[in-house]
Amino acid sequence: MSTTRLDTLQQFLEQDPNDPFNHYAIALEYVSSHCYPEAIAKFQELMALDPNYVPAYHQLGLLFARLGKNDEALKTFERGIEIAALVGDMHARSEMEEAIDELEK
Numbered sequence: 001m002s003t004t005r006l007d008t009l010q011q012f013l014e015q016d017p018n019d020p021f022n023h024y025a026i027a028l029e030y031v032s033s034h035c036y037p038e039a040i041a042k043f044q045e046l047m048a049l050d051p052n053y054v055p056a057y058h059q060l061g062l063l064f065a066r067l068g069k070n071d072e073a074l075k076t077f078e079r080g081i082e083i084a085a086l087v088g089d090m091h092a093r094s095e096m097e098e099a100i101d102e103l104e105k
Contacts (some may be wrong), residue, residue: 005029020050027056032061039063054084054092061099070103075104 006029013022021082023046030039030104046065057080077096084093 006033018049020046020053021058023049024053024056024059028059031059036063036067052062052081052083052087054087054089056080056090057083058096058099061096063100065103073103 009026026043046056061073061076080096
């Protein structure tokens, strides 16, 4: 029986359920598998677990934009920019500001 990437990631999560990266990796796997509701839920779960995990805001904002949910994307990017500024992640902040500029075109 072969193991899928998602199964492997789920095993990592079971071993360390408090590691934000495990949640993030699962959310990204859902995105790449086009399981968007599951990806959204996992990103939101991650942000509840670790509100300062900046990449979650960026990726969730991009997913909302891809799905045409521009209001949700803007809110997510704006919150992500606030968090990025708080934790000193100016690169991520800049990327989310650029994503907002693209949405507003």
